[in-house]
Amino acid sequence: MLLSALFACLFYAAAAVLAAGLAVKIVLYARTPAPLKIPTTPAPATRSGVLWRMLREVVLFESLFGANKWIWLFGWVFHAALALVLVRHLRYFTQPVWGLVEIAQPFGIYAGFAMLAGVAGLWARRFLVERIRYISTYSDHFMLALLVAIGASGLAMKYVARTDIVALKAFMLGLMVFDWQPLPADPALLVHLALVAALMAVFPASKLLHAPGVFFSPGRNQADDSRERRHLAPSARG
Amino acid sequence: MAAPEVHAPALKEYPVIPILAAGSMAASKPYVASEKINEALGFPGKLVDDWHGRAIAKMGELLGESRALRVYLDSCVHCGACTDKCHYFLGTGDPKNMPVARQDLVRKVYRRHFTLAGKLFPKLVGAEDLTQDVLEDWYKYFNQCSECRRCSVYCPYGIDTAEITMAAKEIMDTIGMGQKYTNEIIGKVHKIGNNLGLPGPALKNTLETMEEEVKEETGLDVRFPVDEPGAEVLVVVPSADFFAEPHVYSLIGYAKVFHAAGIRWTLSSHASEAGNFGLFIGNYEQMRKIALRVREAAQELGVRRIVVGECGHAWRVAYSFWNTLIGPFDWLDARHPVPQHICELTWDLIQRGAISFEREKNDHRIVTFHDSCNVARGSGMGGIPRGQFILPRGIIRAACNHFHDMAPETIHEHTFCCGGGGGLLSDELLELRVKGALPRMEALKQVVDAHGVNFMATICAICKAQFSKVLPYYKFDMEMIGGVHQLVGDAIRLGRND
Known part of the structure; x- marks a missing residue:
């Protein structure tokens, strides 16, 4: 029961850091003025055009595709697989399980491998490509190591040392309503959960801020309408 | 003491990503301002x-x-x-x-x-x-x-x-x-009105000489008016257009367009500079103060339109920032875009049949077009998507018979900087400028070899000055570079237009 309490507290803390940290950053991004119009070509002329551009950027990584096909391939496969894996994991937090999550289930399993392959490709580039080796910091490697460990421990539970998934689901459902249930004491599971909590906690203080950041990037989210519409940031009005 | 000799890197057949050479440019820095x-x-x-x-x-x-x-x-x-x-x-x-x-x-x-x-x-x-x-x-x-x-x-x-x-x-x-180069220039704009420090009387003199030269060439009274009240259009050009080569040929081109179309225009001695180096040092207040001179000149002269000449960063500032910095422009003629690029004006006249060309006059030229970075990635033209790429090329095709684009990954929004933008067009940075021009020179060499291109048109004063300087380092003729309105000026039909 001590273990359950420990992990329950760990997840409450990690979730709180993630939510509060992201909220602070997002409010900061939203409140900081953008004094001038600086969209990058090809910039759409309308707000709906901007939404379409952002959608392509976020779903397809359009700019990255134009920049480097290898980074795009590894990066896109990793993110798409991660999305599927996350959707699949919703089954441990919902009762009854949503229809969409049921559909994603078989794909989500294989996505685990794709996710690892993508991360491995990105990590290999940090060693093999001279330019990327030059710009890599310890935290870049640390982040990739974290993702590999999370993916590997997750797959280990499926293919090597299966955990008591029914008990885990009971723990997670209980966690959400503050009704703590016993957590299976399997090493792979404990490692997996601890690392996920760590990832959640470092999110708002790391380069993972690219996730909210992309939506606030003036180069991408501004419309090319500077002659038609006078752009005045609050700070410029004074 | 002689400056150390600068050598251009060899042009390769295919662009190759270089091996890292740590510290290879650690000695490159501009003079600090006094x-x-x-x-x-x-x-x-x-x-x-x-x-x-x-x-x-x-x-x-x-x-x-x-x-x-x-x-x-x-x-x-x-x-x-x-x-x-x-x-x-x-x-x-x-x-x-x-x-x-x-x-x-x-x-x-x-x-x-x-x-x-x-x-x-x-x-x-x-x-x-x-x-x-x-x-x-x-x-x-x-x-x-x-x-x-x-x-x-x-x-x-x-x-x-x-x-x-x-x-x-x-x-x-x-x-x-x-940095000396940039800050000195900004000081000159505040004090004299343009980056080159050309005072009003000298400006008037230069323009009179130009009028005489064009009269000799064409036999027509093509005017270069300055501070002329009652003009419809204020034209703001980079000050290099007043005397540097090849820049002046573009100024002559603008004048001929206005002459042929019968539009009354004027330059201003108060705002005799389109360039705005406030952008380069990222200083909002400097940028606003420099831009304000244009607004003041336009209001004093009572013009109805403002047109910007061939200057890349000036067009970004005008197109993207003027409305914020010195707008609103409700006192100008709303039937025309405010501000308007000289290419927009010329293109519009071509579309309406108000001007026409004897294209064969440019037949000795095989032309390519260098997209300038601030125009390509930070502005627009013609109110249509990608207009900043379409309009200049459209004008060139209207004025010339031979045109070839460079490789697609080196033009449009993918264009390479000339190597001298952003306030780096200074002699002590020559090595950087020569080496930075390499990607553009490689793309140019391809069309020179494949199509015999002998003229690279552009719409930026910095690009023109930079290429004039660095082209010889790559064994190209420095006269290969020129403005779009240089081509316009050489082929436009003047006089009766029927």
Whole structure:
């Protein structure tokens, strides 16, 4: 029961850091003025055009595709697989399980491998490509190591040392309503959960801020309408 | 003492990403501005004693004023997409000329002072304090960025290195590390009205001479009016157009267009400069003050329209920023775009059949077009998507029979900087300028070999000056470079237009 309490507290803390940290950053991004119009070509002329551009950027990584096909391939496969894996994991937090999550289930399993392959490709580039080796910091490697460990421990539970998934689901459902249930004491599971909590906690203080950041990037989210519409940031009005 | 000789890198058949040559450009830096120059702009004359504290304070201030800076400093994941996109990196191999590495010079200081992770674990996240060495690196490598924004096109988050370079320059100006070339020029604009420091009487003289020369050539009274009240259009041109070659030929081109179309226009001695170097140092107030001269001139002369000549960064400032800086423009004729680019005006006249060309007069030329970075990536034309690419090429095709584009990955929004933009068009940076021109020279060589191209047209005064200087280093003729309106001026039908 001590273990359950420990992990329950760990997840409450990690979730709180993630939510509060992201909220602070997002409010900061939203409140900081953008004094001038600086969209990058090809910039759409309308707000709906901007939404379409952002959608392509976020779903397809359009700019990255134009920049480097290898980074795009590894990066896109990793993110798409991660999305599927996350959707699949919703089954441990919902009762009854949503229809969409049921559909994603078989794909989500294989996505685990794709996710690892993508991360491995990105990590290999940090060693093999001279330019990327030059710009890599310890935290870049640390982040990739974290993702590999999370993916590997997750797959280990499926293919090597299966955990008591029914008990885990009971723990997670209980966690959400503050009704703590016993957590299976399997090493792979404990490692997996601890690392996920760590990832959640470092999110708002790391380069993972690219996730909210992309939506606030003036180069991408501004419309090319500077002659038609006078752009005045609050700070410029004074 | 003779300056060290500068050698151009060899042109390769295919562009090759260079092997890193750490520190290869560590000796390249521009002259620091004198006390007099800095103080004229309200900056400290020389490096202040508490420069560290003031620099960090200024960084904090800028973070509060610029969403771009804040988001861009947080969002980079070091993916490497930008690492082979900068012309200065491609030409020099210096790893600090990779956009991400350049940004990291500021980012590491930001992390150290403004993020929790950087305060707690500086080594882990690559955070570093602003030491004397780091400041030296800032001065060197932010003066090796032409703010061309090519890297931002490829960044998955749209991170714009120009915004970070501008912030770094702004911080350096605040602590007395201003750059001579740029700050001296800004001072001249405030004092005299243009970047070259050409006073009103000299300007009038020059224009009269030009009128006489065109009269000799054409037998017609093509006018070059200045400060003429009652004109419909105020034309603001880069001051190089008044006497530098090949710039003057474009000015003659504009004058012939107005003559042929019968539009009354004027230049202004108060706003005899389209360029706005306030952009290059990232200083909003300087940029606004320089732009204000145009508004003042236009209102005093009572014109109905403002047209901007062939100047790349000027067009970005005019197109993207003027409305914010010196708008609204409700006192101007709303039937025309405000401001309007000279290419928009000429293109419109061509479309309406108001001007026409004897194209064979340009038959000795096989033309290509160099997209200038600020036009390509920071502006528009004609109110249509990609108009800034379509209109200049449309005008060239209307005025010339032979036109060939360079390789697609080197034009439009992918265009390479000439190597002299962003306030780097200074003699002491010649090595950087020659090497930075390499990617463009390689693309040019391809069309020279394949199609016999002998003229590269462009619509930017900095591009023209830079290419005139560096083309010979690559064994090209310096007269290959010229303006779009030079081609227009050479082929336009004057006199009766029926």
